[in-house]
Amino acid sequence: MRRVDVLVIGSGPSGLALTSALASNGVAVANLSLDAHARWPQTYGAWEDELSDLDVPTSHRWSRVFVHPKRERALQRAYVLLDNEALQNQLRERAARDGAAWRAARAVEVRATPQGSVVLDAHGRSHHARLVVNASGHVDFDAAAPSTSRLAFQAAYGVVATFDRPPIKPGSVAWMDYRAEHLRPGEFDAAPTFLYAMHLGGDRYFVEETSLAARPALSTDVLRDRLQRRLAWNGTPPAHVEHVERCLFPMNRSPAPPSRVVAFGGAAGLVHPASGFMVAHALRLTRSVAAEITLALQQEARADDVSKRAWRAVWPSDARRAHRLYTFGLEALLRLRGAELAEFFDAFFDLPSDRWRAFLSRTAAPADVAAIMLQVFTRAPNAVRLSLARSALHEPRTLLGAALKR
Ligand SMILES: Cc1cc2nc3c(=O)[nH]c(=O)nc-3n(C[C@H](O)[C@H](O)[C@H](O)COP(=O)(O)OP(=O)(O)OC[C@H]3O[C@@H](n4cnc5c(N)ncnc54)[C@H](O)[C@@H]3O)c2cc1C
Numbered sequence: 001m002r003r004v005d006v007l008v009i010g011s012g013p014s015g016l017a018l019t020s021a022l023a024s025n026g027v028a029v030a031n032l033s034l035d036a037h038a039r040w041p042q043t044y045g046a047w048e049d050e051l052s053d054l055d056v057p058t059s060h061r062w063s064r065v066f067v068h069p070k071r072e073r074a075l076q077r078a079y080v081l082l083d084n085e086a087l088q089n090q091l092r093e094r095a096a097r098d099g100a101a102w103r104a105a106r107a108v109e110v111r112a113t114p115q116g117s118v119v120l121d122a123h124g125r126s127h128h129a130r131l132v133v134n135a136s137g138h139v140d141f142d143a144a145a146p147s148t149s150r151l152a153f154q155a156a157y158g159v160v161a162t163f164d165r166p167p168i169k170p171g172s173v174a175w176m177d178y179r180a181e182h183l184r185p186g187e188f189d190a191a192p193t194f195l196y197a198m199h200l201g202g203d204r205y206f207v208e209e210t211s212l213a214a215r216p217a218l219s220t221d222v223l224r225d226r227l228q229r230r231l232a233w234n235g236t237p238p239a240h241v242e243h244v245e246r247c248l249f250p251m252n253r254s255p256a257p258p259s260r261v262v263a264f265g266g267a268a269g270l271v272h273p274a275s276g277f278m279v280a281h282a283l284r285l286t287r288s289v290a291a292e293i294t295l296a297l298q299q300e301a302r303a304d305d306v307s308k309r310a311w312r313a314v315w316p317s318d319a320r321r322a323h324r325l326y327t328f329g330l331e332a333l334l335r336l337r338g339a340e341l342a343e344f345f346d347a348f349f350d351l352p353s354d355r356w357r358a359f360l361s362r363t364a365a366p367a368d369v370a371a372i373m374l375q376v377f378t379r380a381p382n383a384v385r386l387s388l389a390r391s392a393l394h395e396p397r398t399l400l401g402a403a404l405k406r
Contacts, residue, residue, distance in 0.1 A: 014265025015135030153217030158208025182233030
């Protein structure tokens, strides 16, 4: 295979966006993935303002967005669904126009070479590049399986279906509905889950039962059962199920230390540890990462220096510090019982909207992330505060690390 400057592994949103951005910068880039034409199956949602300066096609937009932790609130923030087909076509066409090469195969191994790296694929072919970017999603393809004991997982089970009676307010999004009257006493406290749902037009809705984070992950069986019971309790069972979505990914992967292969997207642990969202962040980050890689390829002779600069663009120092704070926040949430979690989010969405927006969209500097967390703490009821304070005692290293390490 022809040697390229950059080989991007994976054609999910992160890999495809980066391939396209690098090609448009004039970098000789190839994309190696199982099938670059396979349609992304996920239902990708994002806040509209997170995508405002990006050219990202969307399929649905809602200005009526509700949360219901302990009580219902209308959020003054529009929410959108990405138009996967249009976005994939756009990124692929731009990348192809700008000279990116497509290689269809499973990457199985990466080795360092004096000039960069070589990736071996499942057909025994070698792909040489000065820089390899691993955008292969949440499961490492080349590393020995990392210990999963500390990993907390977001898990969800959802369906796109038609309904005879609307399961949520027509024309709206239920972003996080923690009502749990349909569960047996203790069930919710032990393993809290919420409804994430949206009206897709006509009698079609997407409804999903979500476990924000749990260690170990909640099973699909539990989530499916809870969704069915919730809908039955509300008197809104689905009429015809068109599509099922299952979701499982780690929430608290730490940024891997700099190495020859640079991870991006889910592979880099870019998922927001307190919400599970990532796509908008990865799409926003793509430009600066591509720009830094382009410069580094021109300015650096050594492969390790190119990798280091690419890694720093994925994980600038402030982003690493904020990530540690978010991870600390996640550990605190994992210790809360269901009722406390709902109260916590009540306090969170009680904050001035610029505060919770910045927290969810990662636009806050680390000091502001810490200040926002403190604000939620002071507003939360005593039982929740006690639990959060215990977390600070259990996780002093995470907290201190976030405060001190650069
Ligand atoms: C069901 C689901 C719903 C989600 N919904 C949202 C949401 O609404 N909003 C949000 O912000 N985030 C969401 N997420 C979280 C996150 O944004 C997604 O997981 C997102 O798909 C990650 O993008 P990625 O490009 O990093 O990885 P992926 O989308 O997982 O793409 C990985 C790519 O790598 C390829 N690949 C894997 N292994 C190899 C290999 N060995 N060799 C070659 N190619 C390989 C795959 O074929 C694929 O093309 C969701 C996650 C899931 C699982």
